[in-house]
Each structure stands twice: as C-alpha cells, then as structure tokens.
Amino acid sequence: MGWGxxxxxxxxxxETPNLDQMxxxxxxxxxxxxxxxxxxxxxxxxxxxxxxxxxxxxxxxxHARNAYTPQDIVGGIPDSELLLPELLKKAGYVNxxxxxxxxxxxxxxxxxxxxxxxxxxSPNCHFxxxxxxxxxxxxxxRDWEMIGRYYEDFKIDLKTGEANLTQIYLQEALDFISKQxxxxxxxxxxxxxxxxxxxxxxxKHFLGTSQRGLYGDAVREIDDSxxxxxxxxxxxxxxxxxxxxxxxxxxxxxxxxxxxxxxNGRFLCGKQTTFEGGMREPAIAWWPGRxxxxxxxxxxxxxxxxxxxxxxxxxxxxxxxxxxDGIDLLPAILQGKLIDRxxxxxxxxxxxxxxxxxxxxxxxxxxxxxxxxxxxIDFCPGQNVSGVTTHTQEEHTTLPLLFHLGRDPxxxxxxxxxxxxxxxxxxxxxxxxxxxxATMVPGEPQLNVCDKAVMNWxxxxxxxxxxxxxxxxxxxxxxxxxx
Amino acid sequence: MGWGxxxxxxxxxxETPNLDQMxxxxxxxxxxxxxxxxxxxxxxxxxxxxxxxxxxxxxxxxHARNAYTPQDIVGGIPDSELLLPELLKKAGYVNxxxxxxxxxxxxxxxxxxxxxxxxxxSPNCHFxxxxxxxxxxxxxxRDWEMIGRYYEDFKIDLKTGEANLTQIYLQEALDFISKQxxxxxxxxxxxxxxxxxxxxxxxKHFLGTSQRGLYGDAVREIDDSxxxxxxxxxxxxxxxxxxxxxxxxxxxxxxxxxxxxxxNGRFLCGKQTTFEGGMREPAIAWWPGRxxxxxxxxxxxxxxxxxxxxxxxxxxxxxxxxxxDGIDLLPAILQGKLIDRxxxxxxxxxxxxxxxxxxxxxxxxxxxxxxxxxxxIDFCPGQNVSGVTTHTQEEHTTLPLLFHLGRDPxxxxxxxxxxxxxxxxxxxxxxxxxxxxATMVPGEPQLNVCDKAVMNWxxxxxxxxxxxxxxxxxxxxxxxxxx
Numbered sequence: 001m002g003w004g005x006x007x008x009x010x011x012x013x014x015e016t017p018n019l020d021q022m023x024x025x026x027x028x029x030x031x032x033x034x035x036x037x038x039x040x041x042x043x044x045x046x047x048x049x050x051x052x053x054x055x056x057x058x059x060x061x062x063h064a065r066n067a068y069t070p071q072d073i074v075g076g077i078p079d080s081e082l083l084l085p086e087l088l089k090k091a092g093y094v095n096x097x098x099x100x101x102x103x104x105x106x107x108x109x110x111x112x113x114x115x116x117x118x119x120x121x122s123p124n125c126h127f128x129x130x131x132x133x134x135x136x137x138x139x140x141x142r143d144w145e146m147i148g149r150y151y152e153d154f155k156i157d158l159k160t161g162e163a164n165l166t167q168i169y170l171q172e173a174l175d176f177i178s179k180q181x182x183x184x185x186x187x188x189x190x191x192x193x194x195x196x197x198x199x200x201x202x203x204k205h206f207l208g209t210s211q212r213g214l215y216g217d218a219v220r221e222i223d224d225s226x227x228x229x230x231x232x233x234x235x236x237x238x239x240x241x242x243x244x245x246x247x248x249x250x251x252x253x254x255x256x257x258x259x260x261x262x263x264n265g266r267f268l269c270g271k272q273t274t275f276e277g278g279m280r281e282p283a284i285a286w287w288p289g290r291x292x293x294x295x296x297x298x299x300x301x302x303x304x305x306x307x308x309x310x311x312x313x314x315x316x317x318x319x320x321x322x323x324x325d326g327i328d329l330l331p332a333i334l335q336g337k338l339i340d341r342x343x344x345x346x347x348x349x350x351x352x353x354x355x356x357x358x359x360x361x362x363x364x365x366x367x368x369x370x371x372x373x374x375x376x377i378d379f380c381p382g383q384n385v386s387g388v389t390t391h392t393q394e395e396h397t398t399l400p401l402l403f404h405l406g407r408d409p410x411x412x413x414x415x416x417x418x419x420x421x422x423x424x425x426x427x428x429x430x431x432x433x434x435x436x437x438a439t440m441v442p443g444e445p446q447l448n449v450c451d452k453a454v455m456n457w458x459x460x461x462x463x464x465x466x467x468x469x470x471x472x473x474x475x476x477x478x479x480x481x482x483x
Numbered sequence: 484m485g486w487g488x489x490x491x492x493x494x495x496x497x498e499t500p501n502l503d504q505m506x507x508x509x510x511x512x513x514x515x516x517x518x519x520x521x522x523x524x525x526x527x528x529x530x531x532x533x534x535x536x537x538x539x540x541x542x543x544x545x546h547a548r549n550a551y552t553p554q555d556i557v558g559g560i561p562d563s564e565l566l567l568p569e570l571l572k573k574a575g576y577v578n579x580x581x582x583x584x585x586x587x588x589x590x591x592x593x594x595x596x597x598x599x600x601x602x603x604x605s606p607n608c609h610f611x612x613x614x615x616x617x618x619x620x621x622x623x624x625r626d627w628e629m630i631g632r633y634y635e636d637f638k639i640d641l642k643t644g645e646a647n648l649t650q651i652y653l654q655e656a657l658d659f660i661s662k663q664x665x666x667x668x669x670x671x672x673x674x675x676x677x678x679x680x681x682x683x684x685x686x687k688h689f690l691g692t693s694q695r696g697l698y699g700d701a702v703r704e705i706d707d708s709x710x711x712x713x714x715x716x717x718x719x720x721x722x723x724x725x726x727x728x729x730x731x732x733x734x735x736x737x738x739x740x741x742x743x744x745x746x747n748g749r750f751l752c753g754k755q756t757t758f759e760g761g762m763r764e765p766a767i768a769w770w771p772g773r774x775x776x777x778x779x780x781x782x783x784x785x786x787x788x789x790x791x792x793x794x795x796x797x798x799x800x801x802x803x804x805x806x807x808d809g810i811d812l813l814p815a816i817l818q819g820k821l822i823d824r825x826x827x828x829x830x831x832x833x834x835x836x837x838x839x840x841x842x843x844x845x846x847x848x849x850x851x852x853x854x855x856x857x858x859x860i861d862f863c864p865g866q867n868v869s870g871v872t873t874h875t876q877e878e879h880t881t882l883p884l885l886f887h888l889g890r891d892p893x894x895x896x897x898x899x900x901x902x903x904x905x906x907x908x909x910x911x912x913x914x915x916x917x918x919x920x921a922t923m924v925p926g927e928p929q930l931n932v933c934d935k936a937v938m939n940w941x942x943x944x945x946x947x948x949x950x951x952x953x954x955x956x957x958x959x960x961x962x963x964x965x966x
Contacts, residue, residue, distance in 0.1 A: 010493015211889030258891040382895040385865045406694030408741040412865040
C-alpha cells in the first residue's frame with residue numbers, strides 16, 4: 001500500500017472511513033518510512049529493529065539490488081537475530097502472526113522458532129505459481145503445519161479477483177484478541193494482510209464497491225477489517241491498554257497500475273525504488289485515552305521503530321549487544337516531541353540516499369535498468385525527472401543530489417551545488433553519513449543463493465493432507481535480482 | 484492554489500489547520516472543478532454561471548489558446564452578462580469584492596458597474612511591471628478610485644516575498660462583515676485573495692514559517708485568515724445563516740515550482756492545461772448547523788455552480804433568457820444527493836475534454852508547444868505521459884482518449900479503444916457532447932485585441948494622487964496567446 005492510498009492522505013476517492021477515523025482518534029504520521037522498498041527486508045527490519053544490511057536481508061550478488069524471499073530462496077532470518085516476539089515473551093506476551101511471514105520458509109526460519117506462539121498464514125507471497133504442478137503453490141500454515149495451499153484450498157479467483165482471505169485473517173485476529181482478553185494475557189498481534197499485493201483480491205461483499213477498481217476493493221476490505229478490529233478492542237474494554245499501529249512495508253507497486261496498483265500520492269516512483277514513492281508510508285498510531293486524538297506528527301519514523309517502541313511499551317530494553325536502528329517513538333507519540341534522527345534509504349548492499357530534517361541527499365540514483373525498462377517494466381510510470389529517475393546506476397557520492405522535501409516532495413528540483421543552502425545541508429548530512437558508514441557492520445547476506453530444491457514441496461503436515469510433492473535435486477546457484 | 488495544497492487533500496506538510504477544520508465542520512468536495520485552467524475566464528464563469536466560451540472570456544486568435552486580462556487587454560466583461568452581485572441586489576444583498584477582479588480594467592468593466600457595491604483590490608494580477616515607468620504598475624482601488632499602485636504604495640518585496648496585502652484584505656473582510664451584521668444587511672463577499680500567484684507573498688509574521696517555503700507561507704497566511712473570518716462569523720452570531728465556500732480559480736502553476744508553485748496532488752500537469760491538475764480544485768462548503776459536519780461529496784461541481792447555488796440561497800431564480808451552466812448544489816450539500824452532470828474542459832474556443840461520471844474523454848490533448856517547451860516552459864514538470872501530455876495539439880475527436888478517473892486519477896492509462904468499457908462509456912459521453920455542441924452559441928470573444936494605450940496609465944483618482952501617467956498612441960492589435 002502506498003502513502004497516497006488512504007483518504008486521510010489525500011486519496012481522491014476517500015474510501016477509507018475506518019482508517020481515516022483511526023487517524024482522527026489517534027496520530028497521523030506524515031514522514032514515516034519503511035526500511036526498504038521491498039517486502040521481505042522491510043518485514044525483517046520491522047521485527048528486528050535493524051536495517052536489512054545488518055540483519056542479513058539483502059544480497060551481494062550485484063550492486064544495489066532489491067532481493068526478497070521467493071520460494072527458491074535458501075536463506076532466511078538468521079538465528080542470531082533477536083525478533084520482537086522473542087523479546088516480548090520475556091514480558092509474558094503471547095505473540096501471533098496472521099498473514100505473510102516472508103522471513104524465509106525453510107524449517108529453521110519458521111515463525112514459531114522465532115518467538116511467535118501462533119501463526120496463521122503463508123511463508124511467501126500469494127502470487128504464483130498457480131497450478132501446483134511444475135512448482136508448488138504457496139502453503140498456508142496453522143502454527144507448525146500446512147493446512148492447504150493457495151489457489152487449491154485457499155482460492156483466489158484470478159479472473160474476478162475474488163478471495164475471502166482477508167475475512168479469514170480478520171476472524172483469526174478477532175478470535176486471538178478475544179482469547180487473550182479472556183485469559184488476561186498481554187499480546188502482540190502482527191496482522192500482516194496482503195490483499196493489496198498483486199494479484200490483488202477482495203471478498204465478494206467488497207468486489208466492485210470501489211471507484212478505484214479491484215485495488216480499491218481490496219483497500220476497502222482492509223479498511224473495514226481494521227475498523228472491526230478497533231471496535232472489537234473497544235467492545236472488550238481493552239482499547240485503553242492496547243497500542244495499535246498501521247503502516248505498510250513498501251510504497252505502492254506502480255508497475256501493477258492501473259488495475260492492481262495503488263497510489264504514492266505526489267511522491268516520485270514506487271516500490272523497488274529509493275525515491276519517496278518507494279519508501280514513505282501511510283502510518284497511524286492509535287491508543288484512545290493515551291494518544292491525543294487528531295494528532296499529526298512530522299517525526300521521521302521508520303518501521304524499525306515499532307520494534308523499539310513495542311519493547312518500550314512492554315517495559316523492556318532493546319538488546320545492547322548489537323546495533324539497533326529503531327528508536328522509541330513514545331516521546332513523539334505521547335508528548336509530541338520531535339526526535340532528530342536520519343532516515344537511510346538502502347537498496348540491497350548500497351545506501352542510496354539519506355534524509356536529515358527536510359533534506360534528502362541521493363548518493364546513488366537508479367530506477368531500473370534500460371534492459372528491464374525496455375521490456376515495459378516501469379517503476380515510475382508517467383514520471384521522468386532528468387538525471388534523477390535514471391536507468392543506469394548513477395553514483396553521486398562525491399556530490400550528492402540534494403532535495404528539500406518540504407518545497408519539493410516530488411524530488412524534481414535538485415538544489416544547486418553552488419548554493420549556500422546546499423553547502424549547509426550537506427555539511428550536516430555528511431557527518432551523519434560518515435558516522436553511519438564508519439560504524440556499519442553488514443550482516444551475512446541471506447538472499448544470495450537460490451535452489452529449486454528448497455521450495456515448499458513438502459511442508460510439515462503435507463502427509464496428512466496428501467499434498468507432499470517431490471523436490472528436484474538440489475542445484476544451488478546465485479539468485480538473479482534484476483532490480 | 485492546487486487540489487493538493489491543503490492538508491485535508493493530502494499535502495504532506497499538513498499546514499492548513501483552519502481549512503482542514505472548515506472541512507471537518509463542513510463538506511469537502513473531492514470532484515470540484517474550475518471552468519477554465521486560467522484566472523480571468525474562471526472568475527468570469529464564477530460570476531456569470533456560464534462557460535467562458537459563452538460569456539466572452541476566450542480568444543479566437545488561434546485554436547485552443549488560454550487568454551486572460553493583462554493590462555493591455557481591450558475587452559472585459561460585456562454589459563450583456565448578468566453577474567451574481569447584480570442579481571443578488573434584487574434580494575437586498577450588499578456586495579463587496581476584495582482582491583483581484585480580473586474581468587477587465589477599463590471604465591466600463593469596473594466591478595461597481597456590474598453589481599458590486601464596494602471594492603478593495605486590483606483590476607489585474609499583481610505580477611509585473613514593477614517599476615511604474617515604461618509601463619504602469621497595477622492600481623489598487625477603493626471603490627471607484629485608485630488609492631495607490633502595487634510595488635509603489637502597496638509593497639511586495641520581490642527579494643524576501645514580504646507583503647502585508649493578505650492582512651489588509653483580511654481586515655477589509657472583517658470590517659465589511661461587521662458592518663453588514665450591524666445593519667442587519669444580507670451580504671455577498673467575494674474574497675479574491677491572490678498571495679499564491681507568483682510573485683508569491685506573505686506578511687512578516689508568516690515568512691519562513693512553512694516547511695514548503697514562501698509558497699507555503701502564503702498558504703498558511705490564507706489559511707489563518709480564513710480561520711479568522713469563520714471565527715468572526717461565529718462571534719457575530721451569523722454563522723448559522725452565512726454560507727461560505729472555499730475554492731480556487733485554477734490548478735497550481737507548476738511552472739512556478741519549486742519556489743513559487745503549489746501542488747495538484749497526484750493529478751496530471753497544472754495551470755494552463757485541461758488535465759486534472761489544471762482544473763480540479765480544492766473545495767469546501769461551510770454552514771454550521773445546516774451542512775452536516777465532516778461531509779464528503781463526490782458531486783461533480785464547478786465554480787459556475789456557485790452562481791446558481793448563491794441565487795438559490797437568496798431565493799432567486801437564475802436568468803431564463805440565456806444558457807446557464809452552473810447548477811444548484813444545495814441538494815448535494817444539504818441532502819447528500821448526487822446530481823448527474825458533465826464537466827467540460829475548455830481551452831479558449833475548444834472543448835478539449837469532458838467528464839461524465841468517472842470517465843473523462845479527451846477530444847484534444849495539448850500541454851504547450853515545442854517552441855515554448857524548448858524555452859523551458861513546462862506545465863507538467865517531471866511528468867510525461869506518452870500521447871497524452873503532447874506538445875502539438877492532437878485531435879482525438881473521432882476516437883477520444885478515455886480515462887477512468889477512479890482507477891487512474893493521474894490520467895496515465897487510456898482505455899483500450901477496442902474494449903467494451905470504452906464503447907459503453909463513449910456511447911454515454913457522445914450523447915452529452917453532441918447535445919452540448921449542438922446547442923452551443925459562443926459569445927463575442929473579448930480577449931482578442933490588445934492595445935498598450937488601454938493600460939492603467941490614468942485610472943480614476945490618479946490626479947489626486949499625482950499618479951497619472953501618459954498613455955501612448957492607440958495601436959490595437961491581435962493579442963498573442965502562446966499557450
């Protein structure tokens with residue numbers, strides 16, 4: 001989902017009454033970011049509080065390449081990483097993930113091995129394969145075992161876009177919350193729905209209800225579900241001690257537009273890029289009675305902050321034996337403070353850009369290669385900013401391209417290198433970048449090796465269902481990451 | 484000002500608390516349009532309820548050219564046109580215009596000859612000339628007489644952007660309202676401020692207060708002023724019987740970006756064009772106790788509707804001897820009804836596009852000429868939609884380019900001509916267009932002839948001030964309209 005997909009963020013159809021109300025009862029973050037313009041690394045960053053380049057969710061197969069966890073990925077979340085649910089357990093929390101995990105699908109990466117107590121959802125994205133013959137369809141797990149596969153047992157009609165998955169995920173959420181409330185357990189629910197990822201889907205009740213087409217139907221169903229979850233918390237009388245945060249893992253995938261793609265508002269480009277459209281996210285914090293209603297924050301935030309903030313809420317300290325990139329947002333949320341901190345925009349193993357205050361400096365620019373672009377893969381459709389949305393990787397490390405995101409949120413007008421303003425801003429930014437790079441210890445890259453043998457051929461539970469498939473011979477090779 | 488310039492419409496700095504509150508207390512219009520992508524014709528349309536091609540505010544000097552009322556324009560609002568204040572007078576209204584008139588500056592076009600009782604402001608835009616030597620600076624009038632000139636007596640510091648004009652306009656508005664309330668007079672106030680037109684200005688108190696730079700300072704001052712006007716109505720106890728509407732005369736002028744240009748959100752291009760960025764406007768209706776708070780309307784609206792709606796509020800009928808394009812919006816505003824009506828997008832003498840429902844058909848596309856574009860004049864900076872933002876006037880009258888503005892508000896993906904959806908939508912649109920064109924009787928074009936002799940050399944009142952300048956010999960010629 002993109003920054004511009006909610007009514008509260010200016011979507012012209014204004015079809016998200018529940019999220020808009022969540023914002024009016026809570027706090028809207030206008031300058032909130034994901035840690036990566038792609039799904040898996042963002043989610044790994046959210047759960048570890050660390051940049052993907054630290055937690056291993058990146059590739060060194062080529063320079064500045066986006067990588068994730070398709071079915072043939074060999075890697076996943078390393079055991080050495082401490083995940084939010086692992087830490088929350090120490091404070092007695094019961095942890096559940098509903099939806100997409102995306103931190104590796106081999107046995108050692110299973111979410112229940114990394115702190116979650118319950119899981120309902122899938123290890124990989126719900127896009128292809130769709131026939132479960134040449135390649136296994138993605139399994140859907142309940143806790144330790146597969147209970148079926150997408151397209152076979154959990155239908156997504158690729159023609160109509162109909163699927164009732166969001167309704168299933170909603171019911172799972174409501175039931176989990178009820179159960180914890182009944183047993184007076186503190187809980188952490190990671191509700192990782194994926195209806196807005198192509199192939200986009202919505203359940204029958206929502207199909208055809210949006211001005212925006214199928215993508216809008218999916219957004220409306222998510223919006224409706226979030227309204228029901230918040231209402232449920234209120235009905236159970238626990239909204240006063242439940243912190244809820246809504247955000248997304250990357251900007252809208254403009255390559256899927258217009259039928260399956262969302263909106264990044266007026267920001268440049270989308271998913272896969274380190275322009276604002278790829279990484280600035282809608283974000284809302286909600287905690288009635290604690291967060292002032294109708295608040296608006298310009299705090300530079302990041303999904304990694306949800307790690308540290310959640311620990312803080314549970315009275316826990318973040319681990320001190322490693323670099324944590326997330327900060328505790330509670331002073332910003334509860335007291336309206338503004339904490340000075342940078343935002344780093346990575347693509348794979350490269351820091352492409354950094355934001356300090358309202359300034360954003362691009363050290364590298366790239367949308368995608370001419371080769372991919374010539375095939376019709378366009379991450380910036382209808383947009384073309386000369387020297388910025390480049391189709392070759394352009395290095396600007398000696399003289400970064402600098403934008404003022406207040407005057408120029410669309411990253412169209414680089415500041416003059418000769419201006420005083422450029423010099424003043426870069427003086428400040430350079431210190432931040434030097435310090436960041438000098439202390440950077442990259443983790444072991446997890447997204448380098450692919451092997452068809454590791455796909456979801458025979459997930460645990462497949463025997464009972466008669467759904468075990470025979471893997472091919474192992475043939476590990478370097479994953480190919482074109483972007 | 485552009486659609487995306489208010490917080491309520493998704494401006495990322497969210498710096499318009501008063502307008503946002505006006506929206507939350509009133510009704511937000513998301514699909515509201517101006518009648519032309521340029522100032523003078525829009526204002527003429529607002530005050531006459533008629534398309535510029537009917538009321539004469541267009542040119543036939545060349546095909547599909549934007550024209551307005553610079554100082555050397557010979558024409559202006561014809562006597563045959565009936566303006567909103569002329570009609571409101573019949574119901575006992577006192578009418579005042581504060582700010583930019585822009586319907587012609589020669590004596591016969593004076594606002595007090597067209598129904599206004601009071602005027603404080605200028606006949607033309609406040610941009611150049613700036614030295615009052617070779618050409619006269621724009622006069623500022625109080626009622627019948629000039630009381631000074633821009634840059635000489637009413638300072639705008641072009642270096643710092645400082646000017647206290649909005650504060651003067653605000654005080655004029657508050658005083659006028661107080662006076663009418665004291666004398667129990669119904670009133671019509673046309674508050675036509677122009678701080679967001681380049682050269683953009685703000686008063687000292689607002690300078691440097693916006694994340695967005697000078698343009699944002701100007702927006703903040705307007706926002707603050709509107710808050711004060713609404714508060715004044717409430718303090719006087721007349722908010723319950725005062726209808727207030729906020730909108731703009733054209734999309735943000737992206738040619739003035741980033742320092743002096745606003746935002747059209749995710750819409751395509753800006754001022755001067757018939758893409759959504761040029762003509763979709765922020766719009767808010769406010770009338771506490773009558774308009775449901777927090778309302779949102781998808782009614783297709785147009786500035787011309789303010790003519791008919793205002794007459795309706797005053798218990799008057801629109802003139803029946805001529806075609807009126809504005810509709811009465813009260814059923815949409817008070818009862819939430821949706822009235823089926825098209826939006827026509829004109830550029831000079833050509834209907835470039837039409838919107839029916841969520842479909843928009845372009846019969847002609849043009850941003851500007853290659854010649855102008857090569858000089859650096861770009862109405863769509865950073866945007867380029869192949870075959871859409873064309874630099875030659877492209878005719879599509881036999882097979883219009885069709886967009887679905889719900890799925891594709893940015894006008895990037897024309898529907899396939901071969902699709903059923905295209906056929907169905909065009910069947911519906913063609914009927915509307917045929918009827919529109921068959922009954923169209925264009926007015927006498929007023930914006931064809933220019934003559935330096937008609938400039939504001941010696942406006943009434945200049946003798947008293949010793950500010951009369953000597954006009955050159957009359958030398959009327961066809962105005963040159965490049966866009």
